[in-house]
Amino acid sequence: MPKKFIVLVLLIGMALSIAACTANVTPSGKNDLKFAIDQEPASLDPYMHTKQQGFTVGTLIFETLIKKDKNGEFVPWLAKEWEFVDDTTIIFKLRDDVTFHDGSKFTAEDAVYSLTLGATSSFSKTVFSSIDPENTKVIDEYTFEIKLLNPYAPLFEALASFRGAMLCKAARESMGEAEYGRAPVGTGPMKFVKWVSGDRIELEAYEGYWGEKLPFEKATARIIVESSSRSIELETGGVDIAMELAFSDWERIDNNPDTVLISGESQSITFILLNNSMKPLDDIRVRQALAHAIDMEALVNIAFQGNAVVADSYYIPSILGHKPVGPMEYNLEKAKSLLEEAGYPDGFEIDFYTYEHPIHSVVAEVLQSMWGAIGVKVNIVVVDLATLTELNNAGKVSTSHMSPAVAIADPDAALMIWPTWRTISIRHNDQHVQDLLDAGRATYDEEERAKIYGELQDYLFSKTYSIPVAFPKAAFGTRNYIEGLEFSPSLVPDMTSVRFK
Amino acid sequence: MLNYVFKRILAAIPVLLGVTLLVFTMLYFTEGDPARLILGDTATEEEVEALREELGLNEPFINRYISYLGGLLRGDLGIDYITGRPAKDEIMERLGTTLKLAGASIIFSILVAIPAGIISAIRQYSLIDIVTTVIALLGNSMPNFWLALMLILFFSVYLGILPASGLYGIKYYIMPVIGISAGAIAGITRMTRSSMLEVIRQDYIRMARIKGLSEFVVIVKHALKNALIPVITVIGIQFTVAVGGAVVNEQVFAIPGLGKFLVDAIKARNYQVVQGGVLVIALICSLVNLIVDLLYAFIDPRIKNQFRESAKSREKRAREEG
Numbered sequence: 001m002p003k004k005f006i007v008l009v010l011l012i013g014m015a016l017s018i019a020a021c022t023a024n025v026t027p028s029g030k031n032d033l034k035f036a037i038d039q040e041p042a043s044l045d046p047y048m049h050t051k052q053q054g055f056t057v058g059t060l061i062f063e064t065l066i067k068k069d070k071n072g073e074f075v076p077w078l079a080k081e082w083e084f085v086d087d088t089t090i091i092f093k094l095r096d097d098v099t100f101h102d103g104s105k106f107t108a109e110d111a112v113y114s115l116t117l118g119a120t121s122s123f124s125k126t127v128f129s130s131i132d133p134e135n136t137k138v139i140d141e142y143t144f145e146i147k148l149l150n151p152y153a154p155l156f157e158a159l160a161s162f163r164g165a166m167l168c169k170a171a172r173e174s175m176g177e178a179e180y181g182r183a184p185v186g187t188g189p190m191k192f193v194k195w196v197s198g199d200r201i202e203l204e205a206y207e208g209y210w211g212e213k214l215p216f217e218k219a220t221a222r223i224i225v226e227s228s229s230r231s232i233e234l235e236t237g238g239v240d241i242a243m244e245l246a247f248s249d250w251e252r253i254d255n256n257p258d259t260v261l262i263s264g265e266s267q268s269i270t271f272i273l274l275n276n277s278m279k280p281l282d283d284i285r286v287r288q289a290l291a292h293a294i295d296m297e298a299l300v301n302i303a304f305q306g307n308a309v310v311a312d313s314y315y316i317p318s319i320l321g322h323k324p325v326g327p328m329e330y331n332l333e334k335a336k337s338l339l340e341e342a343g344y345p346d347g348f349e350i351d352f353y354t355y356e357h358p359i360h361s362v363v364a365e366v367l368q369s370m371w372g373a374i375g376v377k378v379n380i381v382v383v384d385l386a387t388l389t390e391l392n393n394a395g396k397v398s399t400s401h402m403s404p405a406v407a408i409a410d411p412d413a414a415l416m417i418w419p420t421w422r423t424i425s426i427r428h429n430d431q432h433v434q435d436l437l438d439a440g441r442a443t444y445d446e447e448e449r450a451k452i453y454g455e456l457q458d459y460l461f462s463k464t465y466s467i468p469v470a471f472p473k474a475a476f477g478t479r480n481y482i483e484g485l486e487f488s489p490s491l492v493p494d495m496t497s498v499r500f501k
Numbered sequence: 502m503l504n505y506v507f508k509r510i511l512a513a514i515p516v517l518l519g520v521t522l523l524v525f526t527m528l529y530f531t532e533g534d535p536a537r538l539i540l541g542d543t544a545t546e547e548e549v550e551a552l553r554e555e556l557g558l559n560e561p562f563i564n565r566y567i568s569y570l571g572g573l574l575r576g577d578l579g580i581d582y583i584t585g586r587p588a589k590d591e592i593m594e595r596l597g598t599t600l601k602l603a604g605a606s607i608i609f610s611i612l613v614a615i616p617a618g619i620i621s622a623i624r625q626y627s628l629i630d631i632v633t634t635v636i637a638l639l640g641n642s643m644p645n646f647w648l649a650l651m652l653i654l655f656f657s658v659y660l661g662i663l664p665a666s667g668l669y670g671i672k673y674y675i676m677p678v679i680g681i682s683a684g685a686i687a688g689i690t691r692m693t694r695s696s697m698l699e700v701i702r703q704d705y706i707r708m709a710r711i712k713g714l715s716e717f718v719v720i721v722k723h724a725l726k727n728a729l730i731p732v733i734t735v736i737g738i739q740f741t742v743a744v745g746g747a748v749v750n751e752q753v754f755a756i757p758g759l760g761k762f763l764v765d766a767i768k769a770r771n772y773q774v775v776q777g778g779v780l781v782i783a784l785i786c787s788l789v790n791l792i793v794d795l796l797y798a799f800i801d802p803r804i805k806n807q808f809r810e811s812a813k814s815r816e817k818r819a820r821e822e823g
Binding site: 122222228404 | 532533537538539540541542543544545546548549583584586591594595650653654657658660661664665666667668736751752754755756757758762769770784800
C-alpha cells in the first residue's frame with residue numbers, strides 16, 4: 001500500500017512538474033494568434049474611422065509606404081525610395097513584387113488613390129489634409145508624386161503610421177466604402193476571412209505575401225468589451241494577448257507567472273477644458289485662479305490611481321519639441337486674490353460636464369472640492385457621452401475633463417485640439433495660436449520646428465486656455481510565450497511583430 | 502381557435518405601431534447627434550451637416566417617421582449608421598444568438614424551478630422548502646454582473662474547466678445560461694410553490710387522493726396542471742426578459758447578443774438600429790404573450806371554451822343583426 005501511495009505521489013509530482021515546464025513555452029503546434037480588443041471597430045478601412053482597435057487589427061492586413069525603425073529613422077517598406085523635388089513635391093518609387101490579397105498588383109495607382117482618400121476623408125484629414133488631392137499623381141506603374149498644398153513636416157510620421165495604409169483601389173471601388181471596411185483587402189501578411197458582428201474578426205495568412213511570413217497562420221481578434229472579462233480570458237489562456245487592461249487588473253497580470261504586463265506612457269493627454277468664450281472664463285485671471293486652486297499631484301494620484309504622470313505641458317515628452325512649462329503652482333492665496341481682482345471675491349457658480357467614466361467622474365468630484373476651497377461652486381452635470389459630444393461641439397460646455405486621442409507621434413497631431421477651426425468648447429479664438437501651429441506644420445528643420453512649438457507651449461501656458469492634467473499610462477497583457485510585441489504610445493501595437501517563444 | 506389566433510395577430514399590429522411611434526419620438530427628442538458621433542470631434546460643422554443630410558436627419562419629424570414606416574412595410578429596417586450596413590442584417594445576426602441563449606436559459610430554468618417549486622410546496626416548511634426558498638431569494642437578489650463574475654472566477658479561473666467568455670460551443674453556454682437563469686429560476690420556483698400550495702388544498706385534490714390515485718398522479722396530473730397557469734405567465738415574462746434584458750450577462754461573457762447591441766446603439770444614437778431592435782423585441786413579446794395565452798387554453802378547458810363561446814356568440818349576434 002505505502003509503495004503504491006509513493007508511486008502515486010511521484011506520478012502526480014511528475015505531472016505537475018511537466019505542467020510547470022510547459023507553462024513557459026508555446027503550446028506545441030500553436031498556429032494561431034488570439035487577441036482581445038476592447039471595442040468593436042466600426043470599420044477596418046483606415047481612412048473611415050479613428051479607433052485604435054480597428055488600427056490594431058489593421059496592422060496585420062494593411063501596410064504602409066514607409067516604416068519607422070527603432071532609431072526613429074524612416075525606412076523603405078512598400079516604397080523602395082523617395083526623393084524631395086522641392087518643399088511640396090516628393091517622388092516615391094514602389095516595390096514591384098507586392099500583391100493585394102485578391103491577387104492583383106499593388107501599383108502607384110493604389111498609392112495615389114489611398115493618399116487622396118486620406119486627404120479628403122473627414123476621419124483622416126487631420127493628418128493628411130496638406131496633401132493636394134488634385135495634383136498628387138501617378139508617374140508610371142511604380143512611381144508617383146505627392147504634391148503638398150503647403151510644406152508639411154509631419155508627412156513622414158503620418159505615412160509611417162498605421163494611418164497611412166495602402167488600400168486596393170479596384171477592390172474598394174467595386175465593393176463600395178461600407179463593404180470594404182467590413183471585408184478589407186490589403187497587402188499585409190494576413191488576409192481578411194470573416195467578421196462575426198459583435199464577436200470576432202478572423203484573419204488567415206496570405207500565401208502570396210511578399211515579405212517574411214508570420215509564425216501563425218490564423219489570427220482572431222475577439223471583441224471583449226468588459227475589461228475584467230478581457231483580463232480573465234488572458235489569465236485562463238483563452239486569448240494570447242489582451243489589449244487595454246484596466247488599472248485594477250495590472251497588478252494581477254504582472255504577478256501571474258503565465259502572463260506578462262506590457263505598460264507604458266500613452267501619447268494622449270488629459271486636460272481640463274475651459275470655455276474661453278463663456279463668462280467668467282473669458283477672463284484670464286479667473287482661468288489662472290482655477291489653475292492655481294488645483295493640487296495637480298493629488299488630483300492625478302486619486303483619479304489615475306498612480307498610473308499617470310502629472311502633465312508638465314501640452315503633449316508628452318517623447319514627441320518633438322516638448323517643453324516643460326507647468327503645472328501651475330498650487331497656491332490658494334494667489335487663486336483667491338486673482339478672483340478678487342477679476343471681480344469675484346465670493347467666487348461664482350459653474351457647471352462641470354462629465355459622463356459615466358471611471359476617471360472623468362473622479363476628476364469632477366475632486367475638482368468640485370478643490371475649486372470649492374476658493375469659493376467656486378461646481379455643479380457636476382452628468383450626461384451620456386453622446387450628449388456631451390454634441391454639447392461640447394456646440395460650444396455649450398463650460399468646463400469638462402477631456403482626453404482626446406493623438407493620431408500620430410508628431411507635435412502637430414498632438415496639439416490637434418488647438419486650431420481655431422475646431423468646434424469643441426475651448427473656443428479660444430486666438431489667431432496667434434493658429435499662426436504658430438501653421439508655422440510648425442510648415443517647418444521641416446527639426447530644431448527650428450521644436451523652437452516654434454516651445455514658444456507655442458509657453459504661450460498656451462501663459463494664457464491658460466485650458467489646464468493640462470495628466471499623461472496617462474496604459475497597458476496590455478500577453479501570455480508568457482509571446483515575444484516581440486512592444487508597447488506603443490499610440491496604443492496600436494504592431495501585431496506583425498508577434499513571435500512565439 | 503384559429504380565429505382567435507388571427508384576431509390576436511391583428512391586434513398586435515396597432516401595438517407594434519405604437520411601439521415604433523413611441524421609440525421614434527423618444528429618439529427624436531433625445532440629445533446627441535449621430536452624425537457628430539460618427540465623425541468625432543475633429544470634423545468641421547460643414548462635414549457634420551453634410552452627413553446629417555446624407556443620413557436624412559434634417560428631414561422634419563413626420564417625413565422621417567413616414568419614410569421609416571414605408572421602409573418597414575418593405576421589410577427594410579433602415580441602415581446601421583456606424584457600419585453602413587442594413588440594420589436588419591445586424592439585428593438578425595444578434596437575434597439568432599440571443600434566441601438560442603434565451604431558449605436554453607428558459608428550458609434550464611423550467612427544468613430546475615418547477616420540480617423545486619413542487620417539492621417545496623408539498624413539503625411545506627420542511628428543510629428542503631427552506632433551502633429552496635433561500636436559494637430562490639438569493640437568485641432574485643444577487644446582482645447579475647456579480648454572479649456572472651463569480652461564476653467565471655470559480656469555473657474558469659479557479660477550477661479551469663469552463664471557458665471564460667464567448668459562445669463557440671456547448672461548453673460555452675453553461676455559465677451564461679446559469680447567469681441568465683438565476684433570476685428566472687427564482688421567480689418560477691416561487692410562483693410554482695405558491696400556486697401549488699393554493700391548489701393542493703382544494704377539494705378536488707382531496708377527492709383524487711380519496712379515489713386512491715398514486716401521489717405522483719395526484720401531484721403531476723391533478724395539482725400541477727391546475728397550478729400551471731400563473732407559472733406559465735411568469736415563464737413567458739422571463740423569456741422576454743432573457744431576450745431583451747440579458748445585457749449584463751452578454752457584456753461579461755462577451756456574447757454578441759441583442760440586448761448589448763441595443764444599449765450600444767442607444768449610446769451611439771444609432772437610431773435605426775434602436776428602432777429595429779426594439780420592434781423585434783416587441784414582436785417577440787407579442788408572440789410569446791400569444792403563445793402563453795394559447796397554452797392557457799391548452800391546459801385549462803374552461804378557457805378554451807371561452808374562446809369557442811365568444812366566437813359562437815359573435816356569430817349569433819351577427820346573424821341577429823344581419
